[in-house]
Amino acid sequence: MDELTMVRDWDTDENGPSDQARAAARARLAAAMAAESRSAASRGLGLSRRLVFRAALVGMAAAAVGVTVVVAHDDEDDDTPRLEAVSATEVLQKAAARSRDMGSDLPIPRNDQYFYYKTYTTRTPVKGGRTRTWTDESWMSVDGSKPSLREEYGKVHHDPPLGEHHVRWPPTVYSKLKRMPTDPDQLLAQFRHGQMGAPDADLYAFFEGSMLMMGPRVMPPGLQAAAFEALSKLPRIRLDYDDVDVAGRRAVGVSYPKASFTFLFDRKTYDYLGLRTKGSIPKKVHGEWQQTDYYYETRGLQDIQVVDRIGQRR
Structure with a gap:
């Protein structure tokens, strides 16, 4: 199952996240995509479809369980961001x-x-x-x-x-x-x-x-x-x-x-x-x-x- 199918199936679940959670996830996703897009543009690269849907899945999951998605950077390569979900x-x-x-x-x-x-x-x-x-x-x-x-x-x-x-x-x-x-x-x-x-x-x-x-x-x-x-x-x-x-x-x-x-x-x-x-x-x-x-x-x-x-x- 690819990321798109996972997002579609999960979003239609009757016990899925609330409208407020979805809105928060979209905001986090937009911020993550913008950050990655700026980084990729500076290196002459495009934003991959796989990264987009992986970010969407992480953002939706984070909104549902109350964690924050943090855009971090590897110490060895500050131009390569990674997404990680950190709970309280x-x-x-x-x-x-x-x-x-x-x-x-x-x-x-x-x-x-x-x-x-x-x-x-x-x-x-x-x-x-x-x-x-x-x-x-x-x-x-x-x-x-x-x-x-x-x-x-x-x-x-x-x-x-x-x-x-x-x-x-x-x-x-x-x-x-x-x-x-x-x-x-x-x-x-x-x-x-x-x-x-x-x-x-x-x-x-x-x-x-x-x-x-x-x-x-x-x-x-x-x-x-x-x-x-x-x-x-x-x-x-x-x-x-x-x-x-x-x-x-x-x-x-x-x-x-x-x-x-x-x-x-x-x-x-x-x-x-x-x-x-x-x-x-x-x-x-x-x-x-x-x-x-x-x-x-x-x-x-x-x-x-x-x-x-x-x-x-x-």
């Missing part, structure tokens, strides 16, 4: 492998030390408008026993030590992080907090995984990779925001329905870049507080160090 599960698995390969060159922090971290934040209104950016520097007490200095949106905040009964979760103390499982199945069960089978158990697990990645901490070997692998097991994760700029790096995102967080990864290396959130600004309308002015916010960690005092960067 695969992105998280690749990010886990990348995390294991890279490791960490940060020292194990003592409880009496500080995390110095620099963040780059962008905020863009959902309905369009000017994007605002901030580069903030902060010093956070590792165990919370000392005052911290936190810069957020360009404003400096002096945070007092944590109270005697205040417990950070997820933890920032290394010994507590080390007690977390690095087996993905066990870590996913911990993210669910024993709520397996509950209606929002997976949503809660995605939230817990997001919290683990938010904020400065030194991960024990294998924990970050296990977190990505654990979240890759959630059946409803999806790929989106595949054209986000994080401090000059193009990112692909992994999110979960109804969750306000999106994990962002480098499109080429799958390095973890940070989180994207959807938020709003509360305003008083006719005497009542309402959430208005929705925005997307991307926050990436530009630098993190373990230091002895506030003001020290290395």
